[in-house]
Amino acid sequence: HRWAAEHHGNLSKAKFTKADLRGADFRGADLRGADFRGAKLRHADLRGARLKGARFDAPPKTGKRANQTPSCAPNCEGADLYGAYLTGANLTFANFTFANLTFANLTDATLVGAYLDGATLIDANLTDATLVGADFSNLGGLMQIGANLTRANLSRANLNGADLSGATLTDADLTGADLTRADLDGAIWSGTTCPNGTVTSTGC
Numbered sequence: 001h002r003w004a005a006e007h008h009g010n011l012s013k014a015k016f017t018k019a020d021l022r023g024a025d026f027r028g029a030d031l032r033g034a035d036f037r038g039a040k041l042r043h044a045d046l047r048g049a050r051l052k053g054a055r056f057d058a059p060p061k062t063g064k065r066a067n068q069t070p071s072c073a074p075n076c077e078g079a080d081l082y083g084a085y086l087t088g089a090n091l092t093f094a095n096f097t098f099a100n101l102t103f104a105n106l107t108d109a110t111l112v113g114a115y116l117d118g119a120t121l122i123d124a125n126l127t128d129a130t131l132v133g134a135d136f137s138n139l140g141g142l143m144q145i146g147a148n149l150t151r152a153n154l155s156r157a158n159l160n161g162a163d164l165s166g167a168t169l170t171d172a173d174l175t176g177a178d179l180t181r182a183d184l185d186g187a188i189w190s191g192t193t194c195p196n197g198t199v200t201s202t203g204c
Contacts, residue, residue, distance in 0.1 A: 040075055047082040056091045117158075121147045128152065136162045179204060 004025040018038040026046045033053040083103045098118040108128045117137045127150045135158045147167045155175040170190040194204035
């Protein structure tokens with residue numbers, strides 16, 4: 001039986017810490033302020049869900065390992081987040097490998113060290129998002145065409161082989177980012193900081 005949000009009432013500020021939500025149906029649900037830390041969300045459907053203030057970072061820890069940050073928390077690999085509302089969400093070190101983030105709103109979201117290799121980010125809005133050290137490698141096959149990365153912090157991000165065709169990079173910071181083999185055809189540049197620290201409006 002597939003878990004469905006429609007059978008569980010108001011889910012704003014709900015606690016899903018370390019829950020097994022693989023394949024769960026959260027379509028259109030109000031999940032503002034919900035706590036998904038450490039939850040398993042593989043193949044979960046969050047299309048159109050409202051997730052402002054939701055937490056997807058590492059679960060609370062105690063003991064000697066309390067200050068260690070896991071490489072992936074939670075595991076959103078393959079999750080369907082089409083049109084998800086993730087404004088301001090803390091997604092530090094989250095694993096979105098091969099996830100569908102088409103039309104997702106990630107404005108002002110924190111994606112430090114997040115794994116987005118192979119993810120679909122068509123027309124995703126990443127305005128003011130913090131993506132320091134995020135891994136966007138292997139975004140092939142028009143994966144990120146038209147994405148809005150205005151003022152996004154992409155310093156030290158791995159964009160090796162990423163498809164950034166048509167992406168808006170106005171005032172984005174690409175300091176130290178790896179753009180090897182990246183497809184930047186049709187990308188919009190204006191006040192963009194290149195990997196070598198120079199500022200350009202014509203392309204790095």
